[in-house]
Amino acid sequence: MEEYSVVLYKGYTPWQRLLLTAFLLTFWHLSTMAHVTIESLPLQVTEGENVLFLVHDLPENLTTFAWFKGLTNMTQRIAICTMxxxxxxxxxxxxxxxxIYCNGSLLLKNVNQKDTENYTLQTYNRHGKIVSTTSMYLHVSAFLWKCGRLGTSAKITIESVPPRVTEGRSALLLVHNLPENIESFFWFKGVVGVKNLMVIWHIPERKSTKWGPAYTGREILYSDGSLLIPSVNQNDQGLYILHILRRDDELEEAEVQLQVDTPPSLFCNHLTSSQLMIQLVPWYPAEGESVLLQVRNLPEDLQAFLWYKSTYGAPIPKIVEYTRAMNSTIWGAEHRRRQWMVYNNGSLMLQNVTEKDAGMYMLEVSKNDSKIEEASVELYVKKNVTQPFVQITDTTVAGHRSVIFTCISPDTDIFIHWFFNNQSLRLTERMTLSPTKCGLKIDPVKSEDAGEYKCEVSNRFSLKTSLPVSWP
Known part of the structure; x- marks a missing residue:
């Protein structure tokens, strides 16, 4: 009985196991001498693949065997074979x-999620009595796109559009490099050192959305994970964190700082508010250029200031620390050899920036009254995209033909667009785009799909198109 339990009990609740035990005991007296086992090849199956239920230790004295779909409903017969x-x-x-094969094995081609079920093999002797009953549960996973980035790890990033938003305007927290295999994702609002509050919880497969305590009634969620905040106010300012749970149970995280400016009519009174601010000059430097993190309204009674780069979930690396009383400057270990400069007014000059320098920069100012002021700014570094290429995977199973076009690029933070015969691709009911649009699947493929395909990748600064590929 133990062998059947190992094969059958996986994935069942205790109640289901009780029913299954009763079912097995019904046949136990008929199969005490039979120890048939079934092996699934492959063990994990994804939509569109083939699976073989390979049978081991088939009894020698049988004359007939039959495969059924399900556990107890013997009317759900797939096929029967007389040996x-x-x-x-x-x-x-x-x-x-x-x-079905003469050794009892069953081949199931081009599986889909509707094939997720128990499959039962029964064997019979010459007297028509049951010799053995063995089942195996098949789980068919949804098709997951594997576009690839030529070995490049595409980390999730979030861009605030615009980088600074004026009160009353709208802000878009734009997500880049969203994974293809998302189980669920969460948006949180919080600040460093304060417990984050959930804004939203979304499960894409179920199209289920739940709003959390930090939801204001204004936030709008998009299918790519991006969050729109209309009519922003000073209360919306701060850190926003995106948590993504993948289907492989891995957790990915990204953060963005939303900066809200006072309207120009009120900003005239900035001398009375004296809010610490940082301005980038230029706003979007290119790789190899210099950028000045210019500080405005530095407190006159400062004792010291500290620059650091914020990285969610990792130790905060210090860039530079300045103490006024000693007129001393101490650089962090990672920045001692770089030709960066810091000024007495708090401003920081970053020279020869690279894509790795992009991120959130924080300024912390200590004053004589022991109070601390903070300001932050997010830096983006312009990088021109490289030309992508298109890879074709053509599959035919039991006369059923499908094709997958994959747009492969080494770049991250990109948008992808598809073209067919030099025209923007118009999707049909047979076409499926992956969540990030890196993959295009046509199933089934037909003669009218023949032609040239190419993909276009772009970021905020540049655009490149692949060479065309012909199918078939």
């Missing part, structure tokens, strides 16, 4: 994708 004449007959639930 004397090697004759097989399809059953009521046969779909022309199943093939």
């Amino acid at each position: 004397d004449n090697n004759l097989s007959l399809p059953g009521p639930v046969h779909t022309d994708r199943e093939t």
Whole structure:
């Protein structure tokens, strides 16, 4: 009985296991001498693949065997085979994708999620009595796109559009490099040192959305994970964190700082508010250029200031620290050899910037009254995209033909657009785009799909198109 338990009990609740035990005991007296086992090849199956239920230790004294879909409903017969004449007959639930072999094994082609079910093999002797009953549960996973970035790890990033937003305007927290295999994602609002509050929880597959305590009633969620905040106010300012749970149970995280400026009519009174501010000059430097993090309204009674780069979930690396009383400047270990400069007014000059320098820069100012003021700014570094290329995967299973076009690029933070015969691709009901649009699947593919395909990648600063590929 133990062997059946190992094969059958995986993935069942205790209540289901109780029913299954009762079912097995019904046949136990008929199969004490039979120890048939079933192996799934491959063990994990994804939509569109083939799976073989390979049977081991088939009894020698049997004359007939049958495969069924389900555990107890014997009317759900797939096929039956008589071994004397090697004759097989399809059953009521046969779909022309199943093939049975004389060793008892069953091949199921081009599986889909509707094939997720228990599959049961029964064997019979010459007297028509059951010799063995063995089942295996098949789980078919949803098709996951694997576009690839030529070995490049594309980390999730979030861009605030615009980088600074004026009160009353709208801010878009734009997500880049969203994973293809998302189970669920969460948006949180919080500040460093304060417990984050959930804004939203979303499960894409179920199209389920739940709003959390930090939801103001204004936030709008997009399918790519981006968050729109209309009519922003000073209360919306601060740190926003995106948590993404993938189907492989891995957790990815990204953060962005939303900066809200006072309207120009009120900003005239900045001398009375004296809010510490940072301005980038220029706003979008290119790789190899210099950028000045210019500080405005530095307190006159400062004792010291500290620059650091904020990295969520990792130790904060200090860039430079300045103490007024000693007129001393101490650089962090990672920045001692770089030709960066800091000024007495708090401003920081970054020279020869690279894509790795992009991120959130924080300024912390200590004053004589022991109070601390903070300001932050997010730096983006312009990088021109490289030309992508298109890879074709053509599959034919049991006469059913499909094709997958994959746009491969070494760049991250990109947008992808597809073209067919030099025209923007118009999707049909047979076409599926991956969440990040890096993959295009046509299933089934038809003669009218023949032609030239190419993809276009772009970021905020540049655009490149692949060379065309012809299919078929």
